[in-house]
Amino acid sequence: MQTFTMPLPLTDHIKKFVDLSAADVDVINAAVSVKTLKKKTFLLEPDHVCKELYFVSKGCLRLYFINKKLNEQITQFAIENWWITDHDSLESGKPSKYAIQAVENSEVISITKTKLEELFIAVPQLERYFRIVQLRAFTAAQKRIEFIYSMTEEERYWHFSSLFPGFLQRVPQYMLASYLGFTPQFMSKIRAKKT
Amino acid sequence: MQTFTMPLPLTDHIKKFVDLSAADVDVINAAVSVKTLKKKTFLLEPDHVCKELYFVSKGCLRLYFINKKLNEQITQFAIENWWITDHDSLESGKPSKYAIQAVENSEVISITKTKLEELFIAVPQLERYFRIVQLRAFTAAQKRIEFIYSMTEEERYWHFSSLFPGFLQRVPQYMLASYLGFTPQFMSKIRAKKT
DNA sequence: CAAAAAAATGAATCACGATTAAGAAAACAC
DNA sequence: GTGTTTTCTTAATCGTGATTCATTTTTTTG
Numbered sequence: 001m002q003t004f005t006m007p008l009p010l011t012d013h014i015k016k017f018v019d020l021s022a023a024d025v026d027v028i029n030a031a032v033s034v035k036t037l038k039k040k041t042f043l044l045e046p047d048h049v050c051k052e053l054y055f056v057s058k059g060c061l062r063l064y065f066i067n068k069k070l071n072e073q074i075t076q077f078a079i080e081n082w083w084i085t086d087h088d089s090l091e092s093g094k095p096s097k098y099a100i101q102a103v104e105n106s107e108v109i110s111i112t113k114t115k116l117e118e119l120f121i122a123v124p125q126l127e128r129y130f131r132i133v134q135l136r137a138f139t140a141a142q143k144r145i146e147f148i149y150s151m152t153e154e155e156r157y158w159h160f161s162s163l164f165p166g167f168l169q170r171v172p173q174y175m176l177a178s179y180l181g182f183t184p185q186f187m188s189k190i191r192a193k194k195t
Numbered sequence: 196m197q198t199f200t201m202p203l204p205l206t207d208h209i210k211k212f213v214d215l216s217a218a219d220v221d222v223i224n225a226a227v228s229v230k231t232l233k234k235k236t237f238l239l240e241p242d243h244v245c246k247e248l249y250f251v252s253k254g255c256l257r258l259y260f261i262n263k264k265l266n267e268q269i270t271q272f273a274i275e276n277w278w279i280t281d282h283d284s285l286e287s288g289k290p291s292k293y294a295i296q297a298v299e300n301s302e303v304i305s306i307t308k309t310k311l312e313e314l315f316i317a318v319p320q321l322e323r324y325f326r327i328v329q330l331r332a333f334t335a336a337q338k339r340i341e342f343i344y345s346m347t348e349e350e351r352y353w354h355f356s357s358l359f360p361g362f363l364q365r366v367p368q369y370m371l372a373s374y375l376g377f378t379p380q381f382m383s384k385i386r387a388k389k390t
Numbered sequence: 391c392a393a394a395a396a397a398a399t400g401a402a403t404c405a406c407g408a409t410t411a412a413g414a415a416a417a418c419a420c
Numbered sequence: 421g422t423g424t425t426t427t428c429t430t431a432a433t434c435g436t437g438a439t440t441c442a443t444t445t446t447t448t449t450g
Contacts, residue, residue, distance in 0.1 A: 067345040075340055087334045124319065131326035134333055139282045141336035145270055148343060149376050150262040153407065172427065181344050186407055188429045348437065367397060381437055383399045 008032070009057040010109045013081055017132050018125040027122050031115045037102040043110075044100040050089035052110045056082055059106025060170055064178070065097045074178040077103070077171070083133065103171055153182045154190050203227070204252040205304045208276055212327050213320040222317050226310045232297040238305075239295040245284035247305045251277055254301025255365055259373070260292045269373040272298070272366070278328065298366055348377045349385050 010032060011025045020028070037043070037059070044050050046066065054061065056078045063076040063084055075098075078084035089096035090113050111119070120126055147156055157180060161168055168176065173191075174184040205227060206220045215223070232238070232254070239245050241261065249256065251273045258271040258279055270293075273279035284291035285308050306314070315321055342351055352375060356363055363371065368386075369379040 065341070065345075073341075073344050075337065075344070087330060088338065091330075091334070120323070124322075127319075127322040127326050128315070131322050131329055134326055134329040135282060135286075138329055138333040138336060139286070141333060141340065142270060143283065144340060145336065145343075146260070146268075148340075149268050149270070150260075174427065183408060184428070185409080185430085189407085192429075369397065378438060379398070380400080380439080384437085387399075 008034075008109060009081070010055050013055070014126070014129050017129045020123070020125065024123045024125070028119060028126075031119050032109050032111045035108050035110055037106045037108065039102055039105050041102045042099060043102070043108070044086060044096060044098060046097060046099050047095045049093060050086040050096045050098075050100075051114075052112050053083055053085040053090070053116065054078070054100070054108040054110050056080055056084065057107045057109055059108075060103040061100055061106060061108070062103050062171075062175065062179075063098055063100050065099070072178055074175055077167075077179060079167075079170075083137070103175065148181065153180065153186065156180050157182075157187065157190050203229075203304060204276070205250050208250070209321070209324050212324045215318070215320065219318045219320070223314060223321075226314050227304050227306045230303050230305055232301045232303065234297055234300050236297045237294060238297070238303070239281060239291060239293060241292060241294055242290045244288060245281040245291045245293075245295075247307050248278055248280040248285070248311065249273070249295065249303040249305050251275055251279065252302045252304055254303075255298040256295055256301060256303070257298050257366075257370065257374075258293055258295050260294070267373055269370055272362075272374060274362075274365075278332070298370065343376065348375065348381065351375050352377075352382065352385050 008029055011020060011028055014020060014028070032055075034057075035043075043052075043054055043061070058080060061078045061084050062074050063078070063086070064072045064074040067073045076084060084100060086096045086098045086100070088094075089098070147159065151159060160176070160180060173187055177184045177187040180187075203224055206215060206223055209215060209223070227250075229252075230238075238247075238249055238256070253275060256273045256279050257269050258273070258281065259267045259269040262268045271279060279295060281291045281293045281295070283289075284293070342354065346354060355371070355375060368382055372379045372382040375382075
């Protein structure tokens, strides 16, 4: 008897960075689970402990918290081939301040922290994969801090929209405003200038 | 004949996260070099390609760039047991916008990217070590973005000074102001309030 | 120790973007 | 397809923190 394993986008992604044997692929696929999410579904709600990491295979998710002024503050988006989770809660086991929610109908590949630790033993190449992915994430975060500190909010908007033109179409403007750190009203003002 | 190897703080740090044999320690120590830096010494100057990573064993370094208003914008400090480098330039091989400079008389353990890649082959546990260290760095960067977006500049100052009281004594106030994203003048104003 | 450089403070004015409060337009649901 | 929720826009006022310029204090160096 032959078993068919659907080629998972996750292992494809990993293979871009490290070698995986067919057996490795099976071990990984057995450790993860695929979730299909309707728009607005929550993968993590505030005050819950975050137990899993999510790899976006389709769609778009957001990570946000409620700030003191009771507004949603988005700190991260994740589209295809990006990981998203609250690492802080995941590592510490403490309740999260964050929510993770599907912005579009999406599909994620999820893995619990526990399973991931087992995978690091079973498939040691994953240490390298996650080191590289983590480095990229850190570099992106550093660059973001650099932009925050060196551009006005208006400059940040034009910069972002030139870097990721397609993204503007995918998320509501008020979410992008939140991610960029300003109000939807201000965003309207900006857009009204240069049509 | 017996050779004495000075116990390097770097391998001590690595051992907190992964196991190293005596041989591993030797291999690592052979790959790195120790640099003693007088205050204000540069490890990286703008427009140069960054070739090395630095582990601070003593003292304090800063990473900064010159923004459009021609002010120094500090994006990172590194004290004992932290790594500092311009990952972006290091990975891409492109000239850096950043400077890395000693804020105090310091000692760093440096390793070139090339040597580090060799080390990953020779001592595979380092993949795990750097994965973990990288994750911590990313989590810290994420938290910083969270603070930037959820506190006023004044709140950020008080928050920072309560989190790292000792640090206030170590760096000039204008550098902390830069790191926190505001002007030295504003910092004076804040401090004048609550004395 | 004196001179020079670096760092911190102070006050007055100004600008960017928040806030508030509407209303208009789009998207969604039944 | 029309009623409802969500998203986007417009305009007036307000506040935080930047800017500018000057002075004082501290640190460094010869």
